[in-house]
Amino acid sequence: MGTILVVAETQKGAIREASYELVAVARGLAEAGGHEVNGLVIGSGVGELASEFASKGAGKTHVVDDAAAANYNVEIWSKAIKAAAAATGAELILISNTPTGWDVAPRVAAGLDAAFVSDIFKAENGEGGFKFVRRIFNGKLGAEISSKGQTVATVQPGAVSAFEGSSEGGTEALSSDTSAGVKFVEIKIAESTGVDLTKADVIVSGGRGVGAPEKFPEVIQPLADALGGAMGASRPVVDAGWLDHPYQVGSSGQVVAPKLYIAAGISGAIQHLVGMKASNFIVAINKDPDAPIFEVADVGIVADLFDIVPALTAAVTAAKG
């Protein structure tokens, strides 16, 4: 059988956990399909990390180690992955669905004229290709996708547990063109201003379903206040300028785990869920019984938030006496 190529990502001088999740997906497919698993590490001074990747599941690991690759660069990465695909004849190339992965993976697929499937959370061997499961419509529906021939797939971080076994294979330098027109300038971290949701015991978050900016101070904040907690929001609320970015919960906002998280008018897209699903107790209020937020909630209320939230605020206030 052919080869599955697993593309590692490094972060703060280490291989990311998500890369070992890719290894787990690859090993699962290889067990059933008899594939060989190979790794790829791209960066500057990454020799030791590549050896680690090779011995912790990725097997034989190809390395593009070049000062020019010190920071992620879309051109260097796409050329390196295509070179590794050629060197290994990979049937399947697995990349994490991270800001790096979604930037480079489709380029690789187009360059190889290969099938591309993104953000999968389950993979199986198919006939002449692979079968994947993913979500569409921002998590509202599931989809089973099959690919034909050489395939590039990105895997949702956290979808499977990281591989914890070992492997043999060693590392091998891969020569790849590291020239690029795109120039890295810097990494910027958004300044945090005032609101620190991570310290709150209770968070009451409103989503696009809240419908209008004034409803946040009128409806959402009073419940947060009554419970002695903080107000949060989903991304569209922040995008629309209704609340500032520090209120945003999710993959591109704050990751929180309060004792109680109340989500009102939030559908439950994966990018929101990763920011709050570790909460101790989750209450979801949504008028759509099929909303994916109910998949992570402990308690669900299928109703109009404008009926429930003000009544709850009044009841909580009354209970406090």
Place this chain on the structure above:
Amino acid sequence: MKVMVCLKQVPHQDARLDVNADGTWIQEDNIKFEINSYDTYAVEEALRLKDAGDAEVVVVSIGPDRVTQALRTALGMGADRAIHVKDDAADAADALGTAKILAAIAKEEGADVIMTGLMSDDGNASAVPPMIAELVGIPSATGVTATEVSASSIKVERELEGGAYEVVELPIPCLMAIQTGANQVRYASLKGIMQAKKKPVDVKTLADLGLADSVGAAHNKTSTDKIYIPIKGDSAEILEGSTDEIVSQLVTKIKELGLL
């Protein structure tokens, strides 16, 4: 400078999603459609370039008749002209097929800058934009939240995770896939809508683009076998009853958590 904006029309975010008869896509009859949310930010970002200098903004969409509405909206916002790829075979293309069509148009137009959304709200692929760039042979950046254009390059901010951004400089020509919230999107003014009626919408088929033999269902490398409403499993306990009953059950839970 010529700016090409790729926009997709997708089911309205509040549309009812029912699985169609063969179980491979949603029932599209009698639901409302809108411009993909990410793409509205791409149109706005392109129009800001136009406002700042002498850019021509060309909006391009692949889709059935209904797509005219999305293109007219973008023209009403201020885009100069539109290209509508209307061909059943194009509608059936997978992401790579779609990218091949848009890359062919980008080359034909000689676009200096291509702007797209980061992701479509229906298929959630986040696939087409980097593919277009690879096929055209130009650099790309995805998840762009800010752009600063100079004569021969564009400095962009790419959103990473948890409040971090990567600043990169792309030489022109290049492609940018715009993230939501990158700007505040304008509405089409009444005057804009009136003017849009006179703006050209070119309709093209795959044959016009020389792609009739390479794009379409028969050439797809991926296929959707089945879509379904996910089963909720052992998740939430759903509270039933009147508002008062629901609220009193909730208050009991909150007390049990020791938060009241």
